[in-house]
Amino acid sequence: MNQMPQISPLISLLLIAATGCAAGGTVQESAMTRSQATVRADQLVRETAKSIDAAPILELDETSAVPTPCLFSEDGVPERYSISRKYWLRNMPPRQHMDVSRQVRAYWQSRGHTITATGDDSAGNPNLAGESHPDGFILALAWAEGDNLYLAATSPCLAIPQPPSP
Amino acid sequence: MSEASQAFRRAVPLAVEHHADLDSAARLMIAHAWVGGGAPHFAACLATHRGSLQSALTLALSSLAQAAVRQGAPPTPIPQLTTHVPVAPAPHGPFRGIDTRAMSILITSLDSAAGRLTAAGRRLAAELSAQALPPSPAWTVLRAADWCAAQAPDLRRRLDRIRRPSHWLPADVAAYELFGAHAAPAPALLSQLTPPVSALLSRLAAGDPACLVQLLALRDPGLPAHVNAWWHRLSPAVQGHLVTLHGFGSLNGLPASVRDQANRHQLAAEKHRLTAELARLHTPAALASISTDLRHLAVPGALAAQDQVVRQLKSIAMVERALAVGGRSGHPPAYLLAFDLTGTGRLAVSWGDPDTSDTTVTYVPGLNTRLSAFAGDIDRARVLWQQAQATAGSRTVASIAWLGYDPPQMSGTLTPGASVAGEAPARRGGTELAAFTDGLTAARTGPGRHVVLGHSYGSLVTGKAALLRPGRLADELIFVGSPGVGVDHATELGLPGEHVWVGEDRNDPVAMLGHFGRDPGAPSFGARRFPVGRSLMQQAHSAYWAPESVSLRNLGAIVTSRYDQIIEPPSITRPQLLLPQFTPTE
Numbered sequence: 055m056n057q058m059p060q061i062s063p064l065i066s067l068l069l070i071a072a073t074g075c076a077a078g079g080t081v082q083e084s085a086m087t088r089s090q091a092t093v094r095a096d097q098l099v100r101e102t103a104k105s106i107d108a109a110p111i112l113e114l115d116e117t118s119a120v121p122t123p124c125l126f127s128e129d130g131v132p133e134r135y136s137i138s139r140k141y142w143l144r145n146m147p148p149r150q151h152m153d154v155s156r157q158v159r160a161y162w163q164s165r166g167h168t169i170t171a172t173g174d175d176s177a178g179n180p181n182l183a184g185e186s187h188p189d190g191f192i193l194a195l196a197w198a199e200g201d202n203l204y205l206a207a208t209s210p211c212l213a214i215p216q217p218p219s220p
Numbered sequence: 221m222s223e224a225s226q227a228f229r230r231a232v233p234l235a236v237e238h239h240a241d242l243d244s245a246a247r248l249m250i251a252h253a254w255v256g257g258g259a260p261h262f263a264a265c266l267a268t269h270r271g272s273l274q275s276a277l278t279l280a281l282s283s284l285a286q287a288a289v290r291q292g293a294p295p296t297p298i299p300q301l302t303t304h305v306p307v308a309p310a311p312h313g314p315f316r317g318i319d320t321r322a323m324s325i326l327i328t329s330l331d332s333a334a335g336r337l338t339a340a341g342r343r344l345a346a347e348l349s350a351q352a353l354p355p356s357p358a359w360t361v362l363r364a365a366d367w368c369a370a371q372a373p374d375l376r377r378r379l380d381r382i383r384r385p386s387h388w389l390p391a392d393v394a395a396y397e398l399f400g401a402h403a404a405p406a407p408a409l410l411s412q413l414t415p416p417v418s419a420l421l422s423r424l425a426a427g428d429p430a431c432l433v434q435l436l437a438l439r440d441p442g443l444p445a446h447v448n449a450w451w452h453r454l455s456p457a458v459q460g461h462l463v464t465l466h467g468f469g470s471l472n473g474l475p476a477s478v479r480d481q482a483n484r485h486q487l488a489a490e491k492h493r494l495t496a497e498l499a500r501l502h503t504p505a506a507l508a509s510i511s512t513d514l515r516h517l518a519v520p521g522a523l524a525a526q527d528q529v530v531r532q533l534k535s536i537a538m539v540e541r542a543l544a545v546g547g548r549s550g551h552p553p554a555y556l557l558a559f560d561l562t563g564t565g566r567l568a569v570s571w572g573d574p575d576t577s578d579t580t581v582t583y584v585p586g587l588n589t590r591l592s593a594f595a596g597d598i599d600r601a602r603v604l605w606q607q608a609q610a611t612a613g614s615r616t617v618a619s620i621a622w623l624g625y626d627p628p629q630m631s632g633t634l635t636p637g638a639s640v641a642g643e644a645p646a647r648r649g650g651t652e653l654a655a656f657t658d659g660l661t662a663a664r665t666g667p668g669r670h671v672v673l674g675h676s677y678g679s680l681v682t683g684k685a686a687l688l689r690p691g692r693l694a695d696e697l698i699f700v701g702s703p704g705v706g707v708d709h710a711t712e713l714g715l716p717g718e719h720v721w722v723g724e725d726r727n728d729p730v731a732m733l734g735h736f737g738r739d740p741g742a743p744s745f746g747a748r749r750f751p752v753g754r755s756l757m758q759q760a761h762s763a764y765w766a767p768e769s770v771s772l773r774n775l776g777a778i779v780t781s782r783y784d785q786i787i788e789p790p791s792i793t794r795p796q797l798l799l800p801q802f803t804p805t806e
Contacts, residue, residue: 117550117606122767123599129531130538130595138767140610170753171770171787181787183753183770194768197785199613208767 354563472659565591650684
């Protein structure tokens, strides 16, 4: 049936639409430049990796080197980007994975970063999510099938004037 | 009087004449022509088509009225095209019987409606196309006609087989046939369809492109499998010709690689056509017409045409930019599964091959989505692919962004049949989504999981599609930022509650609405909630895809059925009294 709009939900929906319901809507921006964000993301991952006793070898995941648009113009042209760096931790025996989790958590907390979510330790697979202090990068330690681990850091939305190349 | 005004005047009596064509069938179901077994599903389908028919007719009149206003006519009221049929939902439960006399009238009624609506749909399509308006309302009318045409002979065959001297039949005689008619897909239904579909496909292969339009209007669940089998029997020469036909890439059931080839051909053809059109609109003659129009205080038609062509070329450029990422920097090939510039547009892009992947996830967007603004949605599918594939080991993932319906737009909030506050766009979208997923299933080359992810109003579309294909739309349903999915309990969607997932940021006001049925995030809804983190209120509704966020990581885990990898906020060890948006910065 056709329904005429009910007023109160309609107002809520309009408010949301006005603040960016469609993809690429309102974003929280950072004043960082692209190069500053790249350096910072890299630094967050590498310094975290240094806190791991097993001294993993870092291998860049190339998909993470593609900046992710976080705001688009009405014509679908990206106007703002998040910068990420994701590194696989190679040379890591699976039996040490939970040690890695404890060491990463302790390191992040020692640097004032916030732990925002954790996995179920009883599953034996480390999964941590965090947010860097004071600049709000999203931090990740994640387990993947095949007993692989990665560390990642993602910047807030950046006001980059021109579309960057990977 | 302008052309649009004349078209509106012709369409009004057409709509008034046909808006109640399915009412008598609905009343017969309420009068218990058929009770139990497959009756609830049949009644639900009938109600959907009846509602869609009335919405589509209203929408068509609204479009024509607006076109008339644009051509200088005063606003014209649109007649009320909704009718009230008492609501008496067919009870679920075992088959109890049919009233053969009422069933016979029902079949006659469906037969009649099929013919009437076919004629009405064609006339409406002609009127809309002549005004360069989206023909989708006419397609909805034609789909209702096709549905009636498919149901009537099927029910008649069953009625003939079970007819007995008594009006009420023992359940053990008739239950199996009638239950199977609507509780399960299809072999029977397909056999009913086979002659006309086969004929259409044969004529299409023989070079009659008009058949493609008819095939694209069909929404029967058995059709895509038929299309897939037909395609593989064709010679390479015929296949090579067909992929050049306008619209061929939208035919559900074709292999993804074929759809991609056909749609890329159409993309290039449209770009060529529009580029030439833009050049024509900049010729001295066209520019002179602008001056002439302005002198007569008329809207300069050439300027409006230029504006539209430029916007469409920008949409094409957006699609090209998105596709260019495919196969680069570790990304899988991008498949263009649908592309059409008409109206709000149609576009479906898959990251990875959905025919061969171990898991395919289809993302259904909501309010204000349209082709020109779809770049962000394509990127959402991309980052979900990144997340799911990175953690899935050797299993492969395909991630689709699907704009296969006309989502409600802000500008249509007060337009009956197109408003975000109503269910009509979702009903039409649900029909399209169900047909699209039928196509994905038919084109698969091996076993695989299918997940549908509905966001915002797209979650209602997903819910409507799930009702049309109970237990067959997907192996897993995920709703984020949902204002409701049209039902009050997860199991009504045809899946066990543990395979229906809901993510709601507590700062997302849309997720708190519960406007379309019970709030899916409520415990009584019976779905599984998963953590999505927490964002500022003005961002929360759009933040579910932030790279490496709690939300995206959990979406990836659910898509690849790695439920034990879902992450949750740590236990709170100290009071948190402030909402994030009020937390002081340091």
